Amino acid sequence: MPFFPLDILTQRMGLLVKGKSSATFLILSVLSLILLILPVKMKKNISEGIFSFTYRPFYSLSNRIGELHQVYQNNRILIEKVTRLTLENTRLKEKGLENERLKKMLDFKSQSSFKLIPAEVISAEPGRFPGSILINLGEKDGVKKNMAVININGVVGKVSEVLVGSSVVQLLFHPNCRVAAFDQRSRVQGIVKSKEGIILDLDNVPLEEDVKPGDEIYTSGLGEIFPAGLQIGRVIIISRENNSVFKTIKIKPAVDFFSLEELFLIKP
């Protein structure tokens, strides 16, 4: 079938001048022409009036949606920024605290009569009470076995094993660690070792010796590993076991073994 059959077209053209359709068409065409010949200012006013109740509500809605989307995007960016800044802030606070500690250590080092080698803890032995830690200095840094290890608060332990770039430090409360010590007040001698984890014991102190709670315990230097005068801890409990000729003396360490970071090795 042809797209525009001529006979149908002619028939339709005949109908174009008849009927209400034609009247509708004529009226609307005249209306359009009237609008067309109006002054420009009047046209603009009419357009503005019709635009305000047809398109404007939808454009406002579209703008609102756009603004919400923009707010959402900005929100995501800001959350990311805040997270980054919070992490940075935490990191800077840590650096600030580290700086303070290092300054104290620097003062400590300069005041100390020992030759000190600064070291850092790399890792601790896994377990509830880690008996040893790994530090970042080894054979190539001049570390030797049995070097005493301290921090700003007191005795930490001794080097038990030396590797090329790192070393194992046996902590004071390791079962195998022994330190010759004395009571600073009464000068009573004893051996510090660990029997129950974090609380140390001052052994070999006869019953009649003068040791009281609160007394400070220091290294005596008799063991040839730890130099004399290094703080070990403070006496907290004194008791006596049945059939024993020695006192049972409990010492709280001066060092916090659960927050070891910067250490010093004492060069012999």
Added chain:
Amino acid sequence: MPVRYLNLSRIVNIILLLLVVVVYQSLFSELLTIRQIKLDLPLLILVYVGLTRGPASGALFGFLVGLLLDLFNPSFLGLGALIKTSLGYLVGSFKDTLFLESNVSKGGVIFLSLALNDFFFYLFSSGLNLSYTFFVFLNYTLLSGIYTALAGFVFLWYLQIRKAQSLANSYPTKL
């Protein structure tokens, strides 16, 4: 004027279709534009109204749609209304002839309608500048016409499928 002429459902339908035009122009026309080639949905709807409702509805819808689109060019208020009134009337005049034809021919009507619309609009709005009119025609109207005709073809094909399905459902088969 006979009451049946002022068919309420027809008026509601036309208002709804005009709303579709307004929503489309406000919110979605940019989304459906491909590299400056626009989908002329108002004209597509105009052709649909003309082919399904006849010349009177086509002319009325054309006038209203033309007026709505002229709001974006206040200086030419009435020009788009006049052209679309004529187009709506012309397309509507072929209602009984073309409505039962294939979708391809309807696609052709859509394309021609768009071509005529653009040709006359740019001719009169440019002050009868033929070279400008042909420039716009060749660079924008042709591709926009193809795009709109294809969209119309797909839309009419979808309507046919739905109509066939509803007819199949309304005639129960006897075993």
